[in-house]
Amino acid sequence: MIANSAAHFSATRQTPAAPTLIGGVARFARREFRDAIASKWFALYTFAFTVLAVGVSYLSLSGIGSHGFAGFGRTAAGLLNLVMLVVPLMALTAGAGSVAGERERGTLLYLLAQPVSRTQVLLGKHLGLAAAIICSLCVGFGISGGVLAWRTGGVGVGAYTMLVGFTVLLALAMLSIGVLISVCSRRTAVAMGIALFTWLAFVFISDLGLMASSILFKLRVQEIFGLAIINPLQSFKMAVIVNMNASLDVLGPVGAYASRTLGGALPWMLVSSLIAWTALPLGLAVLLFSRRGSV
Amino acid sequence: MIHAKGITKRFGRVQAVSDVSFELDAGASIALWGSNGAGKTTLIRCLLGVIRFKGNASVGGVDVRRRGRHARALVGYVPQELAFHDDARLGSAIVFFARLRRISRARAAESLAEVGLIGHERKRVRDLSGGMKQRLALAVALLSDPPLIILDEPTSNLDAAGRGEVVETLQRLRRAGKTLLFASHRPDEIISLADRVLVMERGRVVQDTTPVELWPTEKPVQVIRLYLTMACEADAADVLREAGHAVHLNGRGLCVAVPRDRKAEPIAALARKQIEVRDIEVLDDVQIQESSQ
Numbered sequence A: 001m002i003a004n005s006a007a008h009f010s011a012t013r014q015t016p017a018a019p020t021l022i023g024g025v026a027r028f029a030r031r032e033f034r035d036a037i038a039s040k041w042f043a044l045y046t047f048a049f050t051v052l053a054v055g056v057s058y059l060s061l062s063g064i065g066s067h068g069f070a071g072f073g074r075t076a077a078g079l080l081n082l083v084m085l086v087v088p089l090m091a092l093t094a095g096a097g098s099v100a101g102e103r104e105r106g107t108l109l110y111l112l113a114q115p116v117s118r119t120q121v122l123l124g125k126h127l128g129l130a131a132a133i134i135c136s137l138c139v140g141f142g143i144s145g146g147v148l149a150w151r152t153g154g155v156g157v158g159a160y161t162m163l164v165g166f167t168v169l170l171a172l173a174m175l176s177i178g179v180l181i182s183v184c185s186r187r188t189a190v191a192m193g194i195a196l197f198t199w200l201a202f203v204f205i206s207d208l209g210l211m212a213s214s215i216l217f218k219l220r221v222q223e224i225f226g227l228a229i230i231n232p233l234q235s236f237k238m239a240v241i242v243n244m245n246a247s248l249d250v251l252g253p254v255g256a257y258a259s260r261t262l263g264g265a266l267p268w269m270l271v272s273s274l275i276a277w278t279a280l281p282l283g284l285a286v287l288l289f290s291r292r293g294s295v
Numbered sequence B: 001m002i003h004a005k006g007i008t009k010r011f012g013r014v015q016a017v018s019d020v021s022f023e024l025d026a027g028a029s030i031a032l033w034g035s036n037g038a039g040k041t042t043l044i045r046c047l048l049g050v051i052r053f054k055g056n057a058s059v060g061g062v063d064v065r066r067r068g069r070h071a072r073a074l075v076g077y078v079p080q081e082l083a084f085h086d087d088a089r090l091g092s093a094i095v096f097f098a099r100l101r102r103i104s105r106a107r108a109a110e111s112l113a114e115v116g117l118i119g120h121e122r123k124r125v126r127d128l129s130g131g132m133k134q135r136l137a138l139a140v141a142l143l144s145d146p147p148l149i150i151l152d153e154p155t156s157n158l159d160a161a162g163r164g165e166v167v168e169t170l171q172r173l174r175r176a177g178k179t180l181l182f183a184s185h186r187p188d189e190i191i192s193l194a195d196r197v198l199v200m201e202r203g204r205v206v207q208d209t210t211p212v213e214l215w216p217t218e219k220p221v222q223v224i225r226l227y228l229t230m231a232c233e234a235d236a237a238d239v240l241r242e243a244g245h246a247v248h249l250n251g252r253g254l255c256v257a258v259p260r261d262r263k264a265e266p267i268a269a270l271a272r273k274q275i276e277v278r279d280i281e282v283l284d285d286v287q288i289q290e291s292s293q
Helices: A005-011 A021-038 A040-059 A072-105 A107-112 A118-152 A157-184 A188-216 A221-230 A232-243 A253-262 A265-291 B040-048 B068-072 B090-100 B105-114 B130-142 B160-175 B187-193 B230-242 B265-272
Strands: B002-011 B014-024 B029-034 B054-059 B075-078 B148-152 B179-183 B196-201 B204-209 B221-227 B246-249 B254-259 B279-286
Touching (some): A021 B090, A040 A118, A072 A107, A072 A118, A072 A188, A072 A232, A107 A118, A157 A188, A157 A232, A157 A265, A188 A232, A221 A253, A221 A265, A232 A253, A232 A265, A253 A265, B014 B054, B029 B040, B029 B187, B040 B179, B090 B105, B090 B130, B148 B160, B179 B187, B230 B265
Parallel strands (some): B029 B179, B029 B196, B148 B179
Antiparallel strands (some): B002 B014, B196 B204
């Protein structure tokens, strides 16, 4: 059954090579992307997000007692809350399953036994998952945008496009946090549990905590603003609202304070917050994964 | 090819590998022999540089701790059982590993052909038998023609035919000048493949010997398990080693490899030291191949 391999090996002796840093990352990214796209979870998330996005587009006029497809600007505002619920959940769980899943299946050891570094494995997985999530979001936003363009024309498409951009940033930040959770967890179930709790904390608990803290500790408005933008979801929300040329006054005194004191620097500050939420957890994940004593 | 000095690995309170040192020349072959939990797998993982450890290890002159990626490029690793995504197809799996090692698709196909897996590329990994998975792992390990092959109990999940194929391939690789380091529970494999045997127990190398010294017989060997009281297992192991038997503790008794017609010898040796054997179980009937003698 097994052919005469010895003859071949002695005849074609060459110095085995390890892949370059970028090459290794790219190979893992491609594999991760392909696996993610083929997974049922991604199909389900993409389908659900698309249906909800089109549904929100249709229902955007309900607030003024009407129905039918609203323009891009109003739809972007309507989609804001949907994005804040669905996208963090999608990215956190995808990230949480990445390393812990490989570890639990026993495949991580085999990958690490190849001529690659831990950094290459982790960055490759992050990049591949990021590409898959962006594809999923593009499908949802694309179909919703296509329907809107067909029914209402192209007015306000800029705000909608910026919403897509900010959503990608939010997804990357949440993915990094998910990957960090995954690196720290031995089991997929534990990683998923922590990811769900983190999602709950970002979406609901932090708002409630901020409200309670502001009352209990009589926080000043600038302190409340500082605490608010620590939450990437709040940064995302404010960035989208500012981008729609709306006044942050809709967010109350804190929003009014931010508009007055930061002015044109505010959007950059919010985007920087989202970028920091992408880079710092990912950097920490790489550090912890590289220094881990076991597989 | 391998230079290991003072390799020590601890998992919390458990000392998995303790101060292991050895050298392995290019073209030579060394077997790790010991019970489950003796530290064989952990030692292999240290040598691969996939876990952090104290001490020094180099492969082909490349420091495993500092330049693990480059050291692993010199190693083909075969695990106990191939762990790869179950949904992946065999063809795409080997191409993935080929790209990691900067090997062409054509060479990947050759590698599959060499282990008799050509024509199975469309099969998913989950649909492969244990033997096919192991052959795939061997194909991956040999993709870049590495000078060193490290195998962690490569035949433990295979039937007799599968074992024979793997051992035959490894014998060919030895003849081609490859360096082998492998863990095994089977005396026949060790006798037919290894120049030296490191006997491991509780993370330590307790004996650095040769297969002939461990099993000084041309007759078939059987592995028997002796059940003793826990308190005297370590003493019993020492007694049996002094009597020239290959022994290892595996947490459920004491395993001893003996010639088939001398199974009572270990019991007699223990009786002379007033160590009582409660029960005996014959585990393996190992036919040592003629080619290995």
